[in-house]
Amino acid sequence: MLNQQELLEKVKVYNNFIDENVVKKAYNFAFDVHKNQKRLSGDPYISHPIAVAAILCDLKVDTATITTALLHDTIEDTEATYSEVNKLFGKEIADLVEGVTKISRLEDKSKEYSVAENFRKLILATSKDIRVLLVKLADRLHNMRTISNISNPDKRLRIAKETMEIYSPLAERMGMHSFRDELEDLAFNVLNPEARKLITDRLTLNKESLGITFSDISKKILKLLEEKGIKAKVTGREKTPFSIWRKIQSKRISLEQITDIVGFRVILDNVDMCYRTLGIFHTEWSMVPGRFK
Template structure:
């Protein structure tokens, strides 16, 4: 578990103007409020809010949001009230904590009979501040990371279904692709672990071949871009077991037939270079019809931007490529959270 000073130092690494008093106070308040409580796995409850604050600091969020992560269960699960939080931490933090508490209360009332889509709409409509949703998604992410410690198997399945139907689409709607992928994969592990293990086994079988292919292809891509004076950072993107399984289901093909397990992200300095690079890839290799999408000129509804294409690459196999600038890449990874960076 992160200590108070470690959390503060982590936030200071990206927010040099941080006043550490609020976070120290929130940490101590949560520690005291949850002191007699335990998690399902038998560990002190405080581990959970600290882990949520840690996830929020990974997203480089402002201090009010991180304080909310520490305090998010205090109104619901302890003797603390909205007025107590407001008096101790001010209205901004109190409103955020209250917003997270309301979502949890809606969830309990809604039960299994409520349609996931309706519940998602309800969450979006009632969350006046997007940071409430960021805290709730971080809360769910930590709960899913520790789901195997929940002794009640039915509860595990219920939470995993809820995550797949409500929180993964919410993360997607907010452009938080990295967290969406992890939520989906953790849920998949609970709901269909047998299929997940089969896919992991297949990935392990071709791992060595994949690593050498990645190096070869990266070198060819770099060489082509360097020759044309385009500065690039190339990242290999391995698909998650769940995204591979979804493709198998959608295309009705066997696992052996899925070849585009590895994708590439090409990070460039500016938009002009993105289109130049795209032209170079399409000139040198055959592009696969129907696979090109321009999300730079026409962003997705969640503001995601990137050029997507697929080519028959140097290894004569299909390769998926995403071409974007660094700000686009940051947004693609953490979505709306990237707008809150460095604010305090």
């Protein structure tokens, strides 16, 4: 658990203009109102809002969002009120905290919505400020990271299903792909642990060879384009276990038949350069029939 100064330093990495006094006051207020509460793990409850704030630091959010993260459970889970938060931190932050609280209350009624898309639309309609959704997604991500502390298997399954059907698609819709991938993977581990273990074991066996493949191919691409006078950036990604499983299910194929477990992105300056690079690739390598999109 980050202490107050460690959290501030984490924010200062990307924001030197953070209002330290507001963040400190929120940290202390949350610490006080949650002081008699514990997580299912036995950790002090304050560890959760601090973790949510730390997750949001990776998104380089503003002071109000960090403050909201620290306070996001105060109205719902303590005796603190909207009026009290408004008086101490102002209307902007009070409204954000209330927005997160409204989504949490909607979760209790989620069973009434048989179609997950309808519930996602309700969340989007309820959230007037995108920062509310950012805090809620970070909140869900930390809860999924610690889901093993829930002893009730039915509750774990319900939360994982809710995450897969509602929060992961929300993250994707907002362009938060790293959140989506981790939420899916954590939920997949609860919903189908055997399948996930099978895939991760196979990926682990191939890890070393995959690393060599990426290194070799990316160097070859960069060298080839450099010879043609083209500046490019090559990045790679490995399919997540859930993404692999989804493809196996939808295409009715085996793991060995998946050809894009490792993928490459070649980033160039403009569209014309993209087409020129595509032509170079076609000249250098033969296209696999049925694989060009």
